[in-house]
Structure formats: C-alpha cells, structure tokens
Amino acid sequence: MVSPEGLVAAAVALAGLSLLAWCLWARLMEGPRARGEEEEDGIPFLGEDGSWRCRLLCKPSALAEHLARSLGRSTALRGHGWWWPRWPRLQLMWQLLQPPRPVPGGTRELLQLRDAGLVALDWLAGPWGAAGGAGGLSPVLLLIPNAAGVVTAGLLRLGLRALQGGFVPVVFNRRGHNGCPLTTPRLQPFGDPGDLREAVSYLRCRHPKAPLLAASEGSGSGVLLAYLGESGSSSRLAAAACLSPVFSAREWFEARLPWLYEWPLLLRLKRGLSRYATSLAEAVDVEGLLGSRSLRELEESLFCRSKSRPTSWEAYWERNEPLRDADEAAVPVLCLCSADDPVRGPPARSLPLELFRSSPYFFLLLTRHGGHCGFPWGDAGRCWGHEVVLEFFRAVGEFLRAEEPRKFGGPKGEPPAFAWQRSYTR
Incomplete structure (x- = not known):
C-alpha cells in the first residue's frame, strides 16, 4: 500500500516531468519560428563565436554612437553560456516559484501621498556600505518591481550590484505591495504614474545634487514608461532602463499567459x-x-x-497604456528585450520597433536568448542584463561630461541631472 507521502512525491515528480516535457516541446516547436522573427536591422554585437548576440536598434545620434561603443566593449555581451540561457520557460517557472525577497539590511521609509495613501521606499545596504543618506553626489537608482509588487531575487541582485558600483539603490513599493500599508481603498492602476511622480519629487528633494536614475522589471515598466511620457522634460530623471518591458498592456492582458x-x-x-x-x-x-x-x-x-x-x-x-505619451519622453531609455521572452510574446508583434527607429530617446537592445527578466550569465546565477543596465547609465554620464563639462555640474540652483537634456541628441 502506498503511503500519502509517497503519493505526494509521485505527484510532484509527475508534475516536474510534465513541465520538462512541455518546455522541451515548446522549445522544439517555437525555436525555428523565433529565429525567423529576429530583427535584422540595428547595430550588432558579436559573440566570441562571431555570431550576433544582441542588436541595438535606435535613431542615429551622437549618443547612440557613444552607447554602441561603450556597450560593445562590455564583456557581458560577449557570451551568455549555452545551457540554462536557452530554456526561458524553465527560467520563468523557477522565478515564479521563488518567494518574495526581503531587502537585505535596508531601511524603509513610508512616504505619505497627497490623498493620504502610502508608498514605501526601501534603501538597500550591503557589505560595500549603506544607502539612503541625504545629500551626496552618488547617482540614486530607483528600482521598480513588477506590477505584482514582487521584489524578485533578480531585482535585489541588480540593487546590490549597483550598490557595489557606487550607486545609491532604493526600491519603490506601491501602496498595498510588499508590506506597505494600504490606507486608502484604492491601488495603483497599471499605467498610472501619480504615486511614482510623488516619490521621484521626494527623492529629488532628499538628494538635490545627485543624478536620479530608474530601472524597472517586467510589467513594472508600465508605470515607468507612462511616467516618462507624461512628465516629458520635467521627469527629473537623468536616464531609465526597462528589463523585459510590457509595451502594449491591453493586448498583453487580452492574450493571456499560458x-x-x-x-x-x-x-x-x-x-x-x-x-x-x-x-x-x-x-x-x-x-x-x-x-x-x-x-x-x-x-x-x-x-x-x-x-x-x-x-x-x-x-x-x-x-x-504605458506608451500613450511616449513621443513626449525626453530622457534616454534603454529597453532590454529577448526574442525568446515567453511573457511578452514574439518580438515581431510585441515590440514597437518604429518608436525606437524614430525617437532619439528610446534604445532597444534585442538579444536572442534571455527569457523574461532572466538574461543569465554562465552558471553562477549572474544576470548579464544587470551589467548592461549599469554600463548604460555610466555611458550616458560619460557622454554628458564630454559634451558639456561646464553644464554637467549644473547652473546654480539646477541639479546636474538636467544639464545635458538640451544637447545630447545632437
């Protein structure tokens, strides 16, 4: 007679085998189609074997040329491993099975909004120092979790890697998410940037002289892209990056995930x-x-x-809709996407390619393999996408210092983050 524990173990094993078989079938069926849909224009970055790993699609400009040189030198784009990176569905299932992660050693601030609602700001800390002090010139990096508010292991790794690199990382938690108290009978709609706008204003007041940057994960990019469009040149951000963003949210909801x-x-x-x-x-x-x-x-x-x-x-x-005012965005935005993303769908249908070809502010880095917010690098659990995002921020700052050394420090009373917006698209 089989014990209950044996039945549970057998059920788990069967579910695991079914998942593995489904992923293998999907890999075999969709592989040729995904390869056929890869975008062929843009600036290619070649791997160690001479084949292209990524393509940078953007409107030609001085900043685009500088980014192509800087990102091309990044070792993160040279090779991504060969086994785990090619199984995006297994990557995604592993991500979904992980519990939400607490911010290590961080300090939480509750920010009261105009309607008496609350959002939470978690300042990261690590062995390289503590973040969150007022003043200072280190760039402040605002990290935006996905629309479910889950602080994933990947987002935390990006924050800790940024902290190690001299950034001041802070996680933005929406009202009612990740332990933030819900003091109003409403949550934040998918593409409503109102709460984010108040959080950015607070960070600008707290760090008036530091460049302010933002990076988002997955569906959390909806609120960041909406904010950049609505705010235009008044966004108070120096640059932004989106990992595996959802561009057309309505279609994404209507198509449904597996x-x-x-x-x-x-x-x-x-x-x-x-x-x-x-x-x-x-x-x-x-x-x-x-x-x-x-x-x-x-x-x-x-x-x-x-x-x-x-x-x-x-x-x-x-x-x-996240891109409803995309034409008004006025800061550099890097969108890192993968052709095998099982959440966003095939790139031929889900990427607004014309936006990247026509806007001097949007840059698309499209890679063959990377899954959804995964972009694994080797076997050490690292994410090469994080290295690319931080290199993008450094390259933008480097470009601005070279273009306008006097203005980069900012006129009297003006933060340095705004000084370059008038010239970098030349």
Whole structure:
C-alpha cells in the first residue's frame, strides 16, 4: 500500500516531468519560428563565436554612437553560456516559484501621498556600505518591481550590484505591495504614474545634487514608461532602463499567459489582496475580485468595476497604456528585450520597433536568448542584463561630461541631472 507521502512525491515528480516535457516541446516547436522573427536591422554585437548576440536598434545620434561603443566593449555581451540561457520557460517557472525577497539590511521609509495613501521606499545596504543618506553626489537608482509588487531575487541582485558600483539603490513599493500599508481603498492602476511622480519629487528633494536614475522589471515598466511620457522634460530623471518591458498592456492582458505562468502569479496577487479585503470592500466587489480566473478579470474587478467610478475596459486603457505619451519622453531609455521572452510574446508583434527607429530617446537592445527578466550569465546565477543596465547609465554620464563639462555640474540652483537634456541628441 502506498503511503500519502509517497503519493505526494509521485505527484510532484509527475508534475516536474510534465513541465520538462512541455518546455522541451515548446522549445522544439517555437525555436525555428523565433529565429525567423529576429530583427535584422540595428547595430550588432558579436559573440566570441562571431555570431550576433544582441542588436541595438535606435535613431542615429551622437549618443547612440557613444552607447554602441561603450556597450560593445562590455564583456557581458560577449557570451551568455549555452545551457540554462536557452530554456526561458524553465527560467520563468523557477522565478515564479521563488518567494518574495526581503531587502537585505535596508531601511524603509513610508512616504505619505497627497490623498493620504502610502508608498514605501526601501534603501538597500550591503557589505560595500549603506544607502539612503541625504545629500551626496552618488547617482540614486530607483528600482521598480513588477506590477505584482514582487521584489524578485533578480531585482535585489541588480540593487546590490549597483550598490557595489557606487550607486545609491532604493526600491519603490506601491501602496498595498510588499508590506506597505494600504490606507486608502484604492491601488495603483497599471499605467498610472501619480504615486511614482510623488516619490521621484521626494527623492529629488532628499538628494538635490545627485543624478536620479530608474530601472524597472517586467510589467513594472508600465508605470515607468507612462511616467516618462507624461512628465516629458520635467521627469527629473537623468536616464531609465526597462528589463523585459510590457509595451502594449491591453493586448498583453487580452492574450493571456499560458496557465502554467498565469496561475502562480494570479494566486500570489489574490493572496496579497486578501489581506486588505475589509479596506477594499468600500470600493470593489471583493468576492468577485478574489474569484477572478485570469489576470484580466482581476484587473477589471479592481479598476473597471469599482463602486464609485465604474468604467469600460477600453476607457481604462486609454488612460493607462504605458506608451500613450511616449513621443513626449525626453530622457534616454534603454529597453532590454529577448526574442525568446515567453511573457511578452514574439518580438515581431510585441515590440514597437518604429518608436525606437524614430525617437532619439528610446534604445532597444534585442538579444536572442534571455527569457523574461532572466538574461543569465554562465552558471553562477549572474544576470548579464544587470551589467548592461549599469554600463548604460555610466555611458550616458560619460557622454554628458564630454559634451558639456561646464553644464554637467549644473547652473546654480539646477541639479546636474538636467544639464545635458538640451544637447545630447545632437
């Protein structure tokens, strides 16, 4: 007679084998199609074997030439390993199975917003020093988690790597996310940058002389891209980077993820929302919310079927699409994407290529392998995408110092982050 423990072990083993078989089948079926859809224009970065690893797609400019030289020298683009990087679905499942990570040794600040809501800022600390002190000239790096508010191991590694490199990293936690108290019966819509705008204003006041940068992961790029578009030249950011961004959010929700990815994410979101069931009951149908069977149903329950201001799905996305004001963005933005991203979908349909060809502010680094926010490097658990993001920030700063050495320090009363915006697109 088989024991209950034996049945559980057998079920787990069967599920693991099924997942492995599904990933292998998907790899075999989609590999040729993905290779056929790779974008062939742009500036290629060659690997050690002479084949291209990445392509930089952007509008020609002085900054673009400088970035191509700087990124081309980066060892992170030379080779990414051969086994794990070529299994994006296994990478994603591993990410979804990981529990949320606490910020190591960090200091949390609760920032009260105009409507009495709260967002949390977690200042990272590590063996290279503590972050968060007022003043100073070290660049402040604002890290934005995905739309579920999960502080992943990858995001923390980026923060610690930035701390080691002389940046001051801080994690932005939306209201109700990652242990941040929910003091208002509302959450932040997908592409509403209002809370982020107040957080950026606070960081500018706290670090008035330091360049302010931002980096986002996955679906968290929606709020960052929306903020850059709405704010234009008044964004107060020096540069930004998006790892595996979701550009067309409405299509992403409507297309749905494979159930192996969607259900773990959906359950994690419901578990977080259930903690605030009493508070949210004033604004939404909590029973319908927790009974949602897809990410789209959850988004509609939260923001389209509210008791005070119901709206249609179409009207919601008119106000919340990440790229709705992309033409107004006025700071350099690096978007790091992979052709085998199982979340975003095939690059031929999901990448706004014309935006990168026409805007002097948007730069697309498209790689063959990397999955979703993974970009693994070798077998040490490192992410070459993190090295590229930090090199991008350094290259932008280097370009500005060379272009306008007198203005880079900023006119009297003007932070150095703004001094280069008028000339770098020449």
